[in-house]
Amino acid sequence: MPKEEYVTNPNSVLFKPDGRVYHLELKEGDVAKRLITVGSPNRADLISQLLDKDSVKSFVSSRQFTTFTGTFKGTPVTIVSIGMGSIMMDFMVREYLAITNGPLAIIRIGTCGSFNKDIPPGNVITAKEGSIYIYRNYMHWDGTYNNVDDATAKTLCAEPYFFTKPGKGSDQLQDLMASHFKSTNVPVSEGLNACGETFFACQRREDPSYDDENKGVIPNLTNLAGTGKSIDFCEMETHELFHLAKLSKTPIAAGACAIALVNRHTSGVVGPDQLHQREEECGKACLSALVDLDVSNLKK
Template sequence: MFEIDFMSKAASELILNPDGSIYHCNIRPEHLADLVITVGDPDRVEKVSQYFDSIEFQTRKREIVTHTGSLNGKRITVISTGMGTDNIDIVLSELDAVANINLETGELNPIQKELQFVRLGTSGALQKEIPVDSFVLSSHGLGMDGLLHFYEDSLMVRDLDMEEAFYDHSEWDDSKPVPYVVKGSTDLLELLSSDQTSLGITATACGFYGPQGRKLRLVPSPENINDVLANFEFNGHKITNFEMETSAIYGLSKMLGHEALSLNCIVANRALGEFSKDSYKSIDKMIQYALEKLTN
């Protein structure tokens, strides 16, 4: 983890609510477990916490819903982020602050906590052989959103060789943010892997339509982004799926000294033009799978 100075944070930097909770997430240190499950959809928080043995804390502010409870003796926080890496920047930064900064003084805590972040998300497959309703674990996050370039330490956590290979392969348009690549947690990958999961690079876009090659009235640029991604390979790694959060979770987590991994339920296959006939059932299966792996 990199040393960061929080000694003189102004009220405009470390923003708190009147009750002393962090501004957007609306939680205090006692509300946060060391294992954090992130979901995009606020309604999915309850879909996860319904399997807890007990729930000790609940809060909601805007699209950020938080439940903390226990399952099989393991304390877990599940929190919704909303969609996009901009929201991830808020939630990950604030959760780290709750864990590692004295919110009353703004000073860094003498002992730093290492959190585990597990994203349970939905995603579209880019490879024909990955069926809808299956699960993909993200070995790496490929960010096309530009977020990490706003942090000085990003070069220390990025896979620069894979970035260069993708940049050359894609003939990347320099008017767009430079792609970045961050590897996920090896320990969490081992914990969550099984014959029920496949593995690959997850591409993270800054939007749902044009940035992911969807064409309604506006024409995406480039129009063939899905083919560009699907045809990339580096040291045996292929880009398997497209979504909007993973790269930021990986990058911020690694810079802050945390572990992170994404487990994706494939609700669409972009190469085949297919969509799940019962995505809610598949998402529930993913939730149960993850909770069993994380608590047993």
């Protein structure tokens, strides 16, 4: 193994000898306490163009995390693209916290499918009501549940998919986001998010090559725990962000919004020009919300 790949502190967040965390390849001083995270490097680059002229420094890690740090209206801000999925959010949040001191504010800007018939493609949805997680029950497919003696546990373990209760982000930060969206007439809704562990099966996309047993996913999402309450949008990263913000011993204010690319009940899809416009509008609103938030006074 090349010398530069050796790591220290192998039982926690991994550091290289020069102080850079292992996957982001950033060190203390490279990032700000206010952060926007996105999936796409192109979206990160677009939002970085909203930062103050000549303030931006960029870096791409060997694991393809793309980072831009600069200022917005004089306030330091970082933008990081992470790719897709909860595991990538886990890498980013834990390593980012390890190279900063004190409270953080993090907003995710993503794209999604709308599950609300009244929220058309092109609208922005914030996760004000929280986020649930949908994940595959691998015990269902490997037969583990056959060896469970307790009847209740056996029934639970037999289900092909699990659905968590909603986890919430920061009301203060998400109220600021919504305020900035509304002040610029961006069509925005405040709703309940769901995150799929996988893109296909957990979001009830049917793949004829696999027996995913996922026909019950959408009914579960449109009648959560028999309450009649439905999710409004679905993607893959928000729940992990909210979950880690809650567990962190350091205060993290977390918010999330997503641009609806499609509506899962109706027709229509966002075109590239409209998506580009919404990405820019989301960037401006979320950067403004981050600047308005007093990060230093965040409490657990």
